[in-house]
Amino acid sequence: MCFALYSASLAMTKLYKPLLSDLGLTYPQYLVMLVLWDNDGVSVSALRERLHLDYGTLTPLIKRLEAQELLTRRRSAEDERQVMIHLTGKGHSLREQALGVPPQVASASGCSLDELEELKNQLNALRQRLLNHLESGKS
Incomplete structure (x- = not known):
């Protein structure tokens, strides 16, 4: 079972690679964008829970997507301890290309x-x- 899950995951990632390269995204970045396209304006902690990633993995993904101008990070007005993630116009328009x-x-x-x-x-x-x-x- 372990090999079947592992090799299926590798095959899936390999399948996605050329499809996502046209969008300028890696597979993990695509997963982040899928969550945001579904629910823009989520906290980093909610994004972490949804994707089952640790902060050490998620933070660099968010920073790279921010550098690509696909999203922004802002402190929550209600709770400054929370960082909220919002799509930019470019991030929203990428969804159409990803459909x-x-x-x-x-x-x-x-x-x-x-x-x-x-x-x-x-x-x-x-x-x-x-x-x-x-x-x-x-x-």
């Missing part, structure tokens, strides 16, 4: 949309069970 990526990936998978949804649900459930196990201190 063709998911259908190409779905087509390459050879799976129906229902099959892909079921696989996603199973992988999310597996991740959650593994995290629950780790948090419970069981070995």
Whole structure:
């Protein structure tokens, strides 16, 4: 199972690479943008939770996207401890260019949309069970 998950992840990343290079994004940057296209104006902590990334991984991603002028970071007016992430006009317009990526990936998978949804649900459930196990201190 470990090899199947690992090699499938590598194949998926390899599939995305040429599709995202046209957008000027890496795969992890694309994941950040997907979250922001879905919900602009999120906190860094909410983004971290949604993507299951640690701050050491997420912060450089955000900084590179900010350098590309796709997003901005601002302190929250309500709570200055929180940093909020907002898309720029360029970040919003990139979404239109990215709309063709998911259908190409779905087509390459050879799976129906229902099959892909079921696989996603199973992988999310597996991740959650593994995290629950780790948090419970069981070995």
